[in-house]
Amino acid sequence: MPLMLGSHLIFSLIWVGGMFFAYMALRPAAAKLLEPEWRQTLWLGVFSRFFFWVWLSIGLILLSGLWLIRHYGGMGEVKIHVHIMFTLGLVMMVLFLHLFFSPYRKFKQSVLAKNWALGGKYLNQIRWIIATNLTLGLLIILMTVFGKYSAIFTSNFWV
Numbered sequence: 555m556p557l558m559l560g561s562h563l564i565f566s567l568i569w570v571g572g573m574f575f576a577y578m579a580l581r582p583a584a585a586k587l588l589e590p591e592w593r594q595t596l597w598l599g600v601f602s603r604f605f606f607w608v609w610l611s612i613g614l615i616l617l618s619g620l621w622l623i624r625h626y627g628g629m630g631e632v633k634i635h636v637h638i639m640f641t642l643g644l645v646m647m648v649l650f651l652h653l654f655f656s657p658y659r660k661f662k663q664s665v666l667a668k669n670w671a672l673g674g675k676y677l678n679q680i681r682w683i684i685a686t687n688l689t690l691g692l693l694i695i696l697m698t699v700f701g702k703y704s705a706i707f708t709s710n711f712w713v
Contacts, residue, residue: 562618570691635701
């Protein structure tokens with residue numbers, strides 16, 4: 555139980571924390587200091603390293619989350635906040651799959667071809683998907699912390 559819960563927490567924090575750092579710290583600094591070709595080259599390097607950790611995180615979050623749900627009696631036994639967290643987590647995973655296989659792939663091709671205008675277009679698409687996933691990830695964290703203790707999640711409000 556501690557191994558699964560710890561894995562779930564650590565890999566969730568790696569994914570959400572990485573997005574927070576990239577969106578709130580690295581992105582504004584790179585936009586202010588770097589020309590498009592350097593900025594896009596930097597992002598290609600950052601993404602190629604970070605996305606390894608996102609793939610690993612997705613696998614371990616899903617595995618540990620399903621194990622935890624099973625441990626607590628299955629989907630029929632867990633509270634509504636767990637259902638919401640699970641659903642939002644799946645949405646985040648689908649958004650990442652789209653990001654990785656569409657705009658990121660096109661962004662990488664554009665940067666390698668030194669097509670900075672097209673690379674900027676795809677980088678902007680990636681930015682919006684990361685902003686959405688960051689928001690969902692922060693909502694899931696709030697659900698984790700407050701879901702069990704909030705009257706709205708433990709009352710008959712959701713029945």
